[in-house]
Amino acid sequence: MKLYNTLLRFAFLLALMAMALPGASAVNAQPQSEAQIVFLHLRMKSDTLALVKSALRPGRVKQRRLVEKSGGIYYEVISASGKSLWQGVTDDPSQQRLEYEDPDHPGELKIKYVELNEAEFTLRIPFKPAMHRLELYRIAPAAPVSGRQKVARQLIGSVPL
DSSP, X not given: OHHHHHHHHHHHHHHHHHHHSTTOSSTTOSOSSOOEEEEEEEEEETTEEEEEEEEEEEOOOOOOOOOOOTTEEEEEEXXXXXXXXXXXXXXXXTXXXXXXXXXXXXXXXXXXXXXXXXXXXXXXXXXXXXXXXXEEEEEEEOOOBTTBOOEEEEEEEEEEO
8 A cells, every 4th residue: 555655646646746847737748749741642543644633631651661672663752843752652552462262272361353444542651742743654574683682763753742
């Protein structure tokens, strides 16, 4: 019981100290910056790109490590002056992965990739007032240079934002 009371007092003191910090009051509990996310719902049909719908919501997009691998899609948000504002990589939505049980070996899975003529997908991008257009590139293998596999980007299309 004595330990419980000591822990309770310690927690109360921590709460008081946290409230004494600048900007920690209940009135200022809102995020300091009003970060927003743009959700872009896109349709890709035979390598033709179209914006279906876009929505702006509060939140933050976590920056992921940019790893360009063959078979993926690289995207970049460009300003009117041509400056890159955001880039990312996603799986190619026109490539659907199917898994099924091998009829000759029950319990084992087989994997098959099917190319779709039409695919819809959504990208999450942090809102920036200077956003002008979105460019998408297919990532294809390129000739290896000095033993390292390189990738090449092939433009799929551009969408005005």
